[in-house]
Amino acid sequence: MSSGDEQEERGGKGAPPEQLALIRESVREAKKPRAKPRTWRGAALAPELPVGRVLVDRGALHLDRYFDYAIPEELDAEAQPGVRVRVRFGAGKGQVHKGRREGGGLVGGFLVERRAESDYQGPLAALAQVVSPERVLSPELLGLARAVADRYAGSLADVLQLAVPPRNAQAEKKASPEPLPPPGVPGAGSWERYARGPGFVAALGAGESPRAVWTALPGPEWAAELALAVTAALASGRGALVVLPDGRAVARLDAALQAVLGEGRHAVLTADAGPAKRYREWLAVHRGSVRAVIGTRAAMFAPVRDLGLVALWEDGDGSHSEQHAPQPHAREVLLLRAAHAQCGFLLGSWSCTVEAAQLVSTGWAQPLTAERAEVRRAAPLIRTVGDAELARDEAARAARLPSLAWQAAREGLRHGPVLVQVPRRGYVPKLACERCRTPARCRHCAGALQACEDGTLHCAWCGKPEPRWHCQECGAFRLRAQIVGARRTAEELGRAFPAVPVRTSGREHVLDTVPDSPALVVSTPGAEPVAEGGYAAALLLDGWALLGRPDLRAGEEALRRWIGAAALVRGQEAGGTVVVVAEPGLRPVQALVRWDPVGHAVRELGERAELGFPPVSRMAAVSGAPQAVSSFLREAELPTDAELLGPVPLPVTDPARPRRTGAPPPGEQWERALIRVPPGSGAALAAALKTAQAGRLARSGGSGAEPVRIRVDPPDIG
Template sequence: MTSRDEPEQPALLGLDDVPGPRRRRPAGPAPVADVDPVARVVLDLQPAHLDREYDYLVPAAMAHDAVPGVRVRARFGPQEVGGFVVARLAESDHDGRLQPLRRVVSPDPVLTPAVLELARRVAERYAGTLTDVLRLAVPPRHARVEGEVLAALTAVREAGADGDADAAADAAAPPSAAPASPTGDGFDAVWAPYRGGEPFCRRVLAGEAPRAVWTPLPGLHAAPGQDVARVPHWAACVAQAARAAVAGGRRALVVVPDARDVALVAEAVEAAGVSAVVRLQADDGPAPRYRAFLRARHGLADVVVGTRAAVWAPVPALGLVVLWGDGEQTLAEPHAPYPHVRDVLALRSELEGAALLLASPGRTVQAQALVARGWAHEIAAPRDVLRARSPRVRALTSVELAREGAGAAARLPSAAWRTAKEALAHGPVLVQVPRAGYVPTVACARCRTAARCTACHGPLGMARQGTAPQCTWCGRLAGGWRCPECGDGRVRAVRVGSERTAEELGRAFTGVPVKVSASTAPGGILDRVPARPAIVVATPGAEPVADDGYVAALLLDAAVSTTGTALATATDAAHRWLAATALVRPDGQVLLVGDAAPAPTAALVRADPAGLAERELAERRELDLPPAVRVAAVTGDPDAVHAVVGRLDLPPDALLGPVPVPDDGARLDEQVRVVARVPLTDGLDLARRLRASLAVRSARREGGRVRVQLDPPEML
């Protein structure tokens, strides 16, 4: 059939009268705000070359809400992106036509001027983008929580004397006055043993901004007249320093490594008489974190205590910032631009005029460098006070145990066994082991070659007795594993973990309860143990607090703790040992078992972490190693690394490498690293050069992977 014979579709009746689609008339330009019609906005854009501020028009309908600090949505090219208003201006220096803001997400200005300036400084110091830093500083919005907090804040303001809820929309409530203490100023009881301790608190009380590096005494503390559990002495001191800031009309921010320390400090602060305490932790989840963030932002807390995320808490009238355990790995941010809490708090204390207190059972080389150059002063107890309040420490090295014969080679020598046996008659005994798990590392039983997975080359370990070796990276079982060197199929333990140690101690001390505190343990990390005879096996950082302190502590596998190539191996080992020692009673004993490196061993026996840090700092100055110099590591694909480093325009002697580095078990030749090393005075210039090079890389859309990190932890 031809086309002329094809049937024709008849029109339905009545459709001829249907009008065509209506065309909307183009709307005229929306009216803009009468006052300061231009909003300067930081947009959430990932490319480094777009890291700048953009100007937008403020529609008249948003004139009241689009204030500096609020979240907004704006058109950028074909997409709509989020951002923050950072300023309102009368006019723009942009020559082209400005786009209007799309909407104000929330009228609550969550980005305060102090945090914005801190984020700019951190981005500049670490060669990052402001957007990356703001992602760390301001948590995602939770609308329901925001409504609850703002409603509660409005109710509080309406209940005030003037009853005007709008008069101080952005003003925070003043800090509540701390109650009077029966011991005078409150801090004299806990800070009196230290040289410079009481003067530091008095300066904080007077509104000044002293900076100090503090090594606390060991032991526990209970507030007089308070029916609370005993807390570590350091937590009681921090609480009294925070109380001094509140009594002086300002607020305090305390950052600690983990949730257990948050609970200890919050408990101590409340026992000191400060009731308005907020806990800010990212691990609590989006809603609790945002609630704590908003309470801090609006001045509903006198003291904010939290983990790494709390370093950005927008605390108004900030008078004191405290960092506990600055050598802990959890305080190094794993996301770009990888800032460390210690450096962020140091910048914040300068910008906001707040006092700074760096505290730790050990002493990092970075903290010692602050003391050495006079930026901070040292707070420490005299040697006679330290000896009176510290337990007895012995190092059971192979030389010390030579007279015990074959028993000297045992993992738990007879001297340590006798000490634990005697101590168990009076209370709990702490056993610290460097590794978690059962047998985290195995090797060939014949030639001692490390056993590795045939699929991903990860190390093999054993989850429990009698099981086949298993890869600790990919989880594959290696039941038919054979040594590639000698062909033997048997394996032996190279490292013994906490669970295997608990199993061995349970057989050695029959009838004694054995508890395990570790991230891999069935019960997880324990917070407290009662003052009853028991053996507590814990990994570093997971030691629970005993109600009356431990009678003894055994620090096993000391040689493992000081084996490594990292620059901070010695100070990290001393930090872990001293943290465990601080939980032991003054009349107790601490035994270090194993042939550890001499320097950290001496620091433990003499309770002198500052001396170890000072010695390490002197050696690094001679060798031009950080923190005596500023270091940046550029890691990635060879071509990408070469392009980024080639634009830095640094002298050849300032660059080390490239050298191959492993990438999650991949071949060593897949990625390379170049290290740039410059004097401290040129550190900020190095960061700026790296920022500019990364912006060029982004604008040109250069291929390959590359990661830039200043002051990388593995080199500190």
């Protein structure tokens, strides 16, 4: 008698009927022949969930999907969702699996999921290696990366290259510190200067999720105010993430957080940190040891647990726009995170972008501003010098320094340093009416007009000629363009003030701070150092070089640059004065005089809504060789409400000059087409562009097609 029969015989004597039935069932199961373990080329596979879905580290759009691999038994314990793996992928000898051959080279990837079965009916290639048991790809990070890829018509692998830093084995071996207990709820501090400031901080501390667009008062207090907002989020038991435009801003907020929170409560993630340090800090955040993160745009994907606040400082700064595919903007990524995590959101700046004004106008965020009396106390006195004054000014004709600016500099040097802002070389102004300075725009699409070598005008967006232009505001027929250099400004000022030291801050050498002593500090926009105690005065020279750029954002950007410099000057009550050399009647100049960046952004938003400009509409740029662009546009199944502008020729890149990201190869003639869709069709546009690009690459095998570059929401559509 078998062991099963013996068990039934012993258990059946005197047993209740229900127990007897259970015993008989267990005996039948024991007598069933056991299934042989599944194998791959003789090797046993994982007994449970033997199929792994892998995202291969290949950014091509036609490969933007998951691939199934068999999981060997020896890798069963380590092959968990979220780990880095290596798999065979690409051309080679062997069985073809889903369009690839088993004998290809080893490539990296992420194990996304374990499954019992595969949708693929053929034999599966095996997982080659688990690189590390660290589960670096969480479901939350994967979902965010997919949302960003879909929004920008990019691949998931490209986004994850931005989101997950390269592995450092030594950093993984070190244990992260234990998380510290939450701090206490902070007081409002200098947030008292804003009408809704104390309420915003209190709401964060209470675990709520307020959303605000913050127009910061001039001065250095912004870093301390951001630190209080981060502290309030931590006090509620949640995490916080702040993205800043550059390392200098990160250093200021880092110091403010050290003063409020002390050591060990926040991590700093910047692209210029070494790979070991950056990965070590990232792991501390990923493991939950640190709940607050600050950094440049490299930090926008930081895996902060239980997000309570995402914040962005100076969203109009161009450094927030990623240069690697699919070129996401930090503001949009943080908006996605705030929506997915249902957390607080803070968009702060001394100025105000049109996108920020749109968030307020739709009711998605609330304005966080100071009363006008508080603004007047904190802001410096603004004075203007227009064309009429310059024409009559002997000093301006001799040294590019109007008499009013000369007097302001001389008076300011008695009390401290004086800032002189000059445009960078390379600013090329757009065309505008010579009489009233209204920008010259196309009658068909409202794009910026450009002058050809033969003097004729054409649109930079749709390419249509404009033979009979006249100003819609004043009726004039003459246009103006002006290119101003700034190379000799420091030398000219040195001759004008021979006894005063002159310091420069620009692309080659950027100063962080300057002492509170008389000096002339010549800086390009965005490179202005902070003066201890604030500048006594500032001179904003050559305003037309900023206002005249061939860019939809020229006025907004000029105002942002001016306010960024003027915010470093002492308040009017302390004698701070700013002189701007620009036509007083222009809207950005008036907004600066009144210190009203929000009003300027609201008016810009209204005009863009009438003309169909971003951000009210969504746009995408398609560029490449003429034949490639034409073929792509024919194949793409664009939304029915899409409007095609162009294509128009792009300037030929000079081989002797550094090549910008996305620029044509040197010497090649490329074209660019703009595609515009109304609100609500942005997702459909991105999906159509991504599908068309994936189809082109699949038909060519990924390498034979002429390159066509796609950029959703391009920052420059001038």
